[in-house]
Amino acid sequence: MIWHITKRELYDNLNSLRFALTTVLLFVLMLINAVIHVQEHPERMQKYHDATTASVSALRSRTDLFGIAQEGPGNLYKKPSSLYFCEEGGDIFLPDYAYGISRVQIANNLRAFWSLYYPGAFPNVFNIRPDTVKVDWGFVIGYVLSLIAILFTFDSISSERERGTLRLMLANSVPRHTVLIGKFLGALVSISIPFTLAILMNLLVISMSRDIDLGTDVWIRLCIIFIISILYLCLFIALGLFVSSSVQNSVASLVILLLTWCVFVVFVPSTLASIASGFSNPMTYDEYFKRRNQDIKDLTEEYVALLQETRGLPNKKIQIDSEYVAKGTEQEERLAQEQLTQQIAQIQLARSVTRISPVTLMQHLLEVFVGTGFERHQQFLENVQRYAREYREFVVDMDRADPDSLHIIGVREGMSKKPISPESIPTFEDTISLSRDFNTATIDLFLLILFFVVLMSGTYLRFIRVEV
Amino acid sequence: MLSTLIRRELLDNLMTFRFIATVVIMLLLVVANTFVLIKDYDRRLASYNAAVNANHERMQERTTYSSVSISWDVVRPPNLLSIFNVGLDKRLSNEIFVFYGFVPTLWDGQVHGSTNPLLNLFSSIDIVFIFEVVLSLMALIFAYDALAGERERGTLRLVLTHPVSRAKILLAKYISAMMCLLVPLLMSFLLVVILLTTSPIVSLKVDDFLRIGGIVLSSIAYLSIFYLIGLLISVITRRTSTALMLAMFVWGFLVLVYPNVILVAITSAESSQERLVPAFNQIEQIWEEFDRERKDYLANDPIPGEDSHLGVAGGSGFDEIWHKAKSTLLYTYLAISYVNKLDDEFEPRVPHVQNYYRTIVPKTIDAAERAWLVRKQALESVFFRPAIVDRIFLRFSPVGMYDAATQAWAGTDLFGLRDFYEATRKYRRTLIDYLYDKNAFGDRKWFSSDKGAVDWDSSPQFSFQRSDVHVSAKRALPDLLLMLMVNLILFWGIFFVFHRSEV
Numbered sequence: 003m004i005w006h007i008t009k010r011e012l013y014d015n016l017n018s019l020r021f022a023l024t025t026v027l028l029f030v031l032m033l034i035n036a037v038i039h040v041q042e043h044p045e046r047m048q049k050y051h052d053a054t055t056a057s058v059s060a061l062r063s064r065t066d067l068f069g070i071a072q073e074g075p076g077n078l079y080k081k082p083s084s085l086y087f088c089e090e091g092g093d094i095f096l097p098d099y100a101y102g103i104s105r106v107q108i109a110n111n112l113r114a115f116w117s118l119y120y121p122g123a124f125p126n127v128f129n130i131r132p133d134t135v136k137v138d139w140g141f142v143i144g145y146v147l148s149l150i151a152i153l154f155t156f157d158s159i160s161s162e163r164e165r166g167t168l169r170l171m172l173a174n175s176v177p178r179h180t181v182l183i184g185k186f187l188g189a190l191v192s193i194s195i196p197f198t199l200a201i202l203m204n205l206l207v208i209s210m211s212r213d214i215d216l217g218t219d220v221w222i223r224l225c226i227i228f229i230i231s232i233l234y235l236c237l238f239i240a241l242g243l244f245v246s247s248s249v250q251n252s253v254a255s256l257v258i259l260l261l262t263w264c265v266f267v268v269f270v271p272s273t274l275a276s277i278a279s280g281f282s283n284p285m286t287y288d289e290y291f292k293r294r295n296q297d298i299k300d301l302t303e304e305y306v307a308l309l310q311e312t313r314g315l316p317n318k319k320i321q322i323d324s325e326y327v328a329k330g331t332e333q334e335e336r337l338a339q340e341q342l343t344q345q346i347a348q349i350q351l352a353r354s355v356t357r358i359s360p361v362t363l364m365q366h367l368l369e370v371f372v373g374t375g376f377e378r379h380q381q382f383l384e385n386v387q388r389y390a391r392e393y394r395e396f397v398v399d400m401d402r403a404d405p406d407s408l409h410i411i412g413v414r415e416g417m418s419k420k421p422i423s424p425e426s427i428p429t430f431e432d433t434i435s436l437s438r439d440f441n442t443a444t445i446d447l448f449l450l451i452l453f454f455v456v457l458m459s460g461t462y463l464r465f466i467r468v469e470v
Numbered sequence: 471m472l473s474t475l476i477r478r479e480l481l482d483n484l485m486t487f488r489f490i491a492t493v494v495i496m497l498l499l500v501v502a503n504t505f506v507l508i509k510d511y512d513r514r515l516a517s518y519n520a521a522v523n524a525n526h527e528r529m530q531e532r533t534t535y536s537s538v539s540i541s542w543d544v545v546r547p548p549n550l551l552s553i554f555n556v557g558l559d560k561r562l563s564n565e566i567f568v569f570y571g572f573v574p575t576l577w578d579g580q581v582h583g584s585t586n587p588l589l590n591l592f593s594s595i596d597i598v599f600i601f602e603v604v605l606s607l608m609a610l611i612f613a614y615d616a617l618a619g620e621r622e623r624g625t626l627r628l629v630l631t632h633p634v635s636r637a638k639i640l641l642a643k644y645i646s647a648m649m650c651l652l653v654p655l656l657m658s659f660l661l662v663v664i665l666l667t668t669s670p671i672v673s674l675k676v677d678d679f680l681r682i683g684g685i686v687l688s689s690i691a692y693l694s695i696f697y698l699i700g701l702l703i704s705v706i707t708r709r710t711s712t713a714l715m716l717a718m719f720v721w722g723f724l725v726l727v728y729p730n731v732i733l734v735a736i737t738s739a740e741s742s743q744e745r746l747v748p749a750f751n752q753i754e755q756i757w758e759e760f761d762r763e764r765k766d767y768l769a770n771d772p773i774p775g776e777d778s779h780l781g782v783a784g785g786s787g788f789d790e791i792w793h794k795a796k797s798t799l800l801y802t803y804l805a806i807s808y809v810n811k812l813d814d815e816f817e818p819r820v821p822h823v824q825n826y827y828r829t830i831v832p833k834t835i836d837a838a839e840r841a842w843l844v845r846k847q848a849l850e851s852v853f854f855r856p857a858i859v860d861r862i863f864l865r866f867s868p869v870g871m872y873d874a875a876t877q878a879w880a881g882t883d884l885f886g887l888r889d890f891y892e893a894t895r896k897y898r899r900t901l902i903d904y905l906y907d908k909n910a911f912g913d914r915k916w917f918s919s920d921k922g923a924v925d926w927d928s929s930p931q932f933s934f935q936r937s938d939v940h941v942s943a944k945r946a947l948p949d950l951l952l953m954l955m956v957n958l959i960l961f962w963g964i965f966f967v968f969h970r971s972e973v
Contacts, residue, residue, distance in 0.1 A: 019712055023719045031727065038734055095590040122587030126561045128577050128798070130857045130884055132864060135593075135730045145726055153718055157711070253615075256714070257488040260607055261495045268603055269499055275592035276506040286517070286585045288524070345586045352592060376591060 003176055004184045011188020015154065021192060024150050028200040031142050036207035038137070039087035044213035046082050053079050053099075054430075062424035068414045070422060071397040074102035074116020078389065080382045081432040083373035084220060087208065088227055089140035089365060091375025097123040100386045102393075106298055106330045109305055112323055114330030115412070118390055120342045120383070139201075140368050143231045144361040147197060148238045148267060152259045154189045155242025157252035159465070164251060178466045182243065186458075189239045194232065201228065219436065223371045230371070233450055234364040240457040247465045270359040278355040284344035290337070297333050301326065324412030342383070349376060363450045370443045373434045377442050382432060389430045396428055475634070475642030476649075483612065483650040492608045493654040499600050500658040504665045507553040507596065512671050514548035514560070517583025521545045521565060529926055533919035535910045536827075537808040542568040544897060544932040545582065546890050549882055550672060553662070554685050555598040555873065557882025566891070568898045568932075569804070570905070571834050573842035575849065576891050577798035597662055598876045601689055602869055605655060606696040606725055612647050613700025614717040615710045617968065622710055636969055643701070644961075651693050659686055680939045684879035684946055691953035692872040696721075698960035699868075705967045728867045733860055742852040746799065749848035753801045753841045760803070760837040764830055773822055799845045803834060807917035820914060828912035835902060857884060868956065871949045878946035881936040885945055893934045900930045 015021050057077045064070050080098045097120065106114035135141055162168035171181060205224070209216055242259060249255040285293075305326045312318045353376065356362040369375030401407050401418045410416025483489060525543040532538035545565050552559040563579025572578070620626035629639060663682065666672050700717050707713040787809040793802045812820070861884075864870030877883035910916055915924050936942075 018715075020715045020719070023715070027719070027723070027727070031731070034731055034735055092591040095588065097587075122584070123590075124581060124584075124587055126590070127563050127579070127581055130558065130562070130576070130853060131860050132733065132857075134733050137731055137734060141730070146722065149718075149722055149726070153715065161711075253611075253714075254487050257491055257611060260611075260718075261491060261604075264603055264607065265495060265499070269503075269595065269600070272593050272595045273499075273502055273506060276510065276594065277502075279586075279589055279592070280506070280509055284586050286583065288520070288582070345588050348586055349588050349591065352589075356592075376588075 003180050004187065007171075007176075007181060007184025008187040008191065011158070011185055012192050015188065015192035020150075020153055021196070024193065025196040025199075027146065027150075028142065028196050029203065031137060031146065032200040032204040033207065035087055035137055035139065035142070036204045039208055040211040040214065043084070043086060046086070050079055050082050050098075053077065058429050061427055061429065064427075065421045065424065067397065067400055067418045067420070067422055070427060071411065071417065072104050072113065072115050074104055075389070075393055075430060076103060077101045078386050078430045079432070080379070081434075083378070083434075084214070084216060085223060085227075085372040086374060087138055087204075088224075089368035089372045089374055090136040090138045091140070091365070091369040091372065091378070093374045094125045095123055096376070096379045097121050100383065102390060106334050108298070108302055108326055108330050109309070112305070112326065114327050114334060117331050117335035117338065118386065119338050139204075139227070139231070140365050143234060143368075144364055145267060147193070147231070147235055148361065149263060150193060151189070151235055151238035152242050152256075152263055154193055155185075155239050156246055156256040156259050158185050158189060159243060159246040159468075160249055160252040160255045163468075179462060182247075182462060182465050186236075186239060186243060189242070190232075190236060193235060193239075197231075197235070198228075222436070226371050227368055230364060230367045230447075230450075233454065234360065237360055237450065237454045237457065240454060240461055244457055244461040244464060247461060247468055266359045267361045271356045271362050274355050274358065275352040278352040279348050282344070282348045282351065284348050285341050290341050294334070294337055297337065298330070301330055301333065320408075320410055320413050320416050324410045324416060327412035346380065357446070357449060360450065360453055363446050363453075366446045367443055367450070370439045370446070373439075377439075378434070381434065381438070385432050386430070389428070392428050396426075400426075472638055472642055475629075475639065476646045479643055479646035480649060483647060488608075488611055489650060492604065492611075493657070496600070496604050496608075496654045496658060497661060499604065500597060500661055501665070503595055503597065503600060504553065504662050508665065508669050508672065510594075511548060511550065511553060514583065515671065518545055518547050518564075521582040529929075532808070532926075533810065533923035534808050535905065535908075535913065535916045535924055537806045538924065538926070542901065542932075544568055544894055544934075546934060549880065549886075549936065550666075550674075550678060551681055551685075551880035552596070552882050553666070554596060554682070555876040555880045555882055556594060556596045557877040557880065558884060558887050559880075559882040560594070562887055566894050568894055568901065569802070570831065570838070570898065570902050571804060572793075572800065572802035572838045573845075574891065574894045574898065575845070576888070577795075577849070577853075578800060579891075597658070598685070598689075598873065601655070601658070601692070602872060603725060605651070605689070605693050606868075607721060608654070609647075609651055609693050609696035610700040610717045610721050612651060613697050614704050614713045616643050616647065616701055617704040618707055618710045618713045619704075621708070637965060640701075640961075640965060640968060644697070647697055648690075648694060651697065652690065655689055655693060656686070659689075677936075677939050681879045681881070681942060684939075684943060685876050688872060688875040688879065688946065688950060688953070691875075691950060691957065692868055694957050695868045695953060695960065698957060698964060699724075702960060702964050702967070705964055705971060724867045725869055729864055729869050732863050732866070736860075736863055745848055745852050746796065749844055750796055750799055750801075752844045753799060756837050756841045756844070757801050757803065760833055763833060767826065767829060771822060771826065773819060799848055801841060802838065805830075809918040810920060812918055812920045820918075823917060824912050824914060827916050831911040831916075854884075865949070865952065868953070871953050871956075875946045875949035875953065878949065879942055881942055883945065886936065886942070889937050890934055894932070897930070897932045904930055 057075075057079065060076050064073065077099050078101065080096075082093075082098075086093075100118060100120050102116045102118050104113055104116040105119075106117075108114055159168065162171070168181075172178065208214060241262070245258050245262075246252070246255045249258060305322070308322050309319070312322060353362075353366070357366075366375075366377070370377050372378075398411065400420075400422060401409055401411060404418035404420050406420075407418035408416040521543075522545050525545065529538055529542070543565055544567075548564075549559045562576065563581055565582040566574050566579040568574055617626065620629070626639075630636070659682065663674070666674055699720060703716050703720065704713050707716060787807060789804070789806045791804040791806075793800060793804060795801075861870070861874060865874065874883065878886070880886075881889075905911065914921060
């Protein structure tokens with residue numbers, strides 16, 4: 003019986019104006035998305051490739067251990083995702099690199115070792131072109147598809163009730179939940195058909211391009227993304243059915259749905275994020291520089307005072323130099339880390355508050371599986387920090403391996419003078435792992451399913467008690 | 471008769487659920503966002519004041535004329551009306567350093583007061599955006615069944631049996647619906663203004679009220695466009711359900727899809743390098759010529775060597791930088807001297823140094839001005855023209871026209887922000903005149919503070935005022951007229967179709 007109803011709904015929809023418009027709209031959007039990706043992606047990969055090659059060759063140009071230990075690894079770049087077309091995730095607002103260089107001059111002849119810095123991205127400071135949202139899958143699914151879901155379902159129960167066909171149908175011995183599920187599936191299938199076709203067309207265009215290699219891991223991710231978008235679609239269909247069964251006429255149902263859509267999809271993400279980010283006040287850049295300069299000044303004063311005592315004692319001077327290099331490096335890294343932690347905490351709070359909106363949930367999930375956006379950025383930062391430890395350990399190990407060295411790290415005289423083979427210096431490799439992505443996605447996935455279940459059971463309860 | 475019709479329509483509309491629901495949601499959104507926006511404005515204002523004070527302090531610390539020339543930072547105040555339409559106000563650089571050696575423009579600025587650049591991940595909302603989305607939706611919901619519904623129910627035929635012209639019916643529908651739609655619009659504006667006036671940090675002036683009036687006017691025109699689009703759909707289609715579907719898809723396309731898609735679709739791959747490289751070479755030539763003259767001077771003066779600081783004080787307290795940026799065509803020469811103690815052996819050289827600066831600094835200014843002529847044209851064609859073209863394409867959707875008009879009224883559009891950079895260029899001229907008046911280039915204090923530091927009390931201060939309201943009005947006028955024209959065309963089209971349609 004379910005299939006009867008589903009089929010009837012499907013035939014009704016396939017002949018309707020909304021189905022035709024939906025198909026055209028989705029195809030056009032997906033085509034534009036694919037064409038832009040094919041144009042832009044090779045350039046992006048080339049840029050990343052050039053940048054990493056340059057930074058690796060700069061790293062390998064050094065052969066003395068002291069130079070390696072002092073100058074640091076230079077720029078470390080974030081690897082762009084090959085699924086960029088699915089969800090851009092605000093990547094342009096996230097810096098695509100971090101760097102480790104030596105910047106702190108403690109005294110005239112003493113410079114601290116390298117430490118990690120996290121630059122900010124200001125892509126719009128000189129950009130005078132108008133603001134636009136990137137047309138990626140996230141946009142198509144989040145905004146367009148959800149709107150379409152509403153337009154397909156707002157009248158599915160209320161108009162039948164208006165016309166009296168609902169009474170007719172229930173006069174047969176069809177249980178109400180069968181009708182509901184039939185209607186649900188009917189709407190789901192009739193939207194999924196153009197959506198799936200549009201996605202396939204999009205993937206076809208992208209995979210036909212010679213410059214883009216998608217890889218095998220990517221197809222698993224694409225399947226997950228597809229499932230998430232269908233789940234998201236289900237959520238809005240359930241919402242549509244819920245309102246449609248609670249309200250007497252279809253116009254009222256549409257008004258409620260559109261307003262809900264506007265509030266939750268368009269306004270809640272930005273408004274709540276602004277409110278939530280107002281609760282914390284991260285260090286401004288002015289404060290950061292003030293503190294940094296003060297710290298360095300204090301350190302220099304301490305060092306200069308100590309240096310007076312070591313006049314004529316070269317061994318003691320080496321000890322003190324080494325100690326202050328370590329101090330300077332550590333304090334510089336700590337301050338940069340502190341600023342970063344504050345910034346990330348602010349964003350995380352805002353992101354968790356905006357989870358009320360299903361579109362944010364869906365976008366978070368897409369970001370995680372695509373490998374763009376904020377979660378990915380954090381993963382990149384973790385990779386960078388792990389690499390920084392590795393790099394420092396490498397210096398210590400190399401020094402320890404040399405019996406002629408004094409093992410006093412921080413000063414040239416105290417460290418191994420053996421030449422280092424360039425290939426043995428560790429290089430930075432940015433990696434993404436699917437299992438970790440699943441872990442970060444659980445909460446969002448759980449919430450999305452919860453929203454759906456709540457709405458669907460609400461719809462069921464409404465519908466079985468409704469008068470026809 | 472017309473008034474009877476209008477009264478009937480008005481009552482029909484005002485009593486509906488859709489009306490009340492939209493008004494409530496709209497007011498809630500407006501209030502919530504106004505609070506957020508006022509708080510944000512407060513933060514930006516505080517950071518502006520902090521930056522102004524910091525710059526002032528930095529300037530007071532400078533002891534020589536040549537060294538202060540790197541600290542003349544000027545700051546752009548946040549625009550209060552960015553609450554209505556933020557435009558480019560929050561985005562573009564808001565601090566710029568003014569120096570005699572180059573003519574400042576938008577691309578030489580930087581950002582002050584940023585706490586967390588990652589916050590850009592969240593898009594920011596302004597009042598006009600709420601209207602863009604909610605009001606247009608509301609207008610379409612009001613309009614879609616205005617005629618199709620009456621035709622379905624047969625009441626249209628009934629009305630037309632009376633001796634009423636069709637034009638009058640249309641007019642009555644239009645006027646009454648607009649009256650209804652104006653209620654939430656005006657209430658929202660009233661609420662925002664009340665919230666603004668009660669906020670302690672904001673003081674609204676007459677100028678602001680005039681601008682807000684302009685924004686209201688543009689909003690009405692925008693609202694009317696969408697109502698008429700709905701009415702046109704209603705006239706063309708036979709059934710209300712078709713009309714509704716079509717109206718919703720048109721809304722989705724005009725508001726959601728078109729503004730975001732069109733720009734990526736038209737972006738040309740044409741590279742800006744072709745235009746930038748020759749311009750950069752030309753600018754480089756100007757500065758190389760300057761450098762040759764400078765070196766000639768140094769070679770021919772009585773002091774041996776080509777030392778830029780003529781060996782005064784052995785080089786400490788002197789910086790010489792060539793500043794170049796190919797992508798924005800920045801090219802300049804900075805020579806900053808801040809010697810604070812001169813040994814007696816250098817005393818005979820002082821007149822030579824004075825002569826050197828008296829000759830070279832005007833040459834630097836001259837080179838900067840000549841380079842600017844080249845730079846201005848190149849930047850105009852590489853950056854400004856595409857931005858203008860983008861905005862023309864956006865105007866094919868009413869959203870684009872509305873956005874452009876309200877930005878112009880608020881002064882947050884591209885031209886409004888250009889005024890700021892224009893003001894910095896004027897300020898640079900004032901500073902140079904001030905230096906000439908003081909005869910600063912030939913002064914000992916230009917390079918050394920050993921005989922007393924420079925007193926900055928009489929130096930000109932920078933202040934930026936938004937351009938007058940009539941200038942903004944002139945900028946907003948084309949878009950306003952465009953919206954009126956679209957209104958008239960739509961109205962005429964509806965009348966034409968309605969006149970010939972069967973009931």
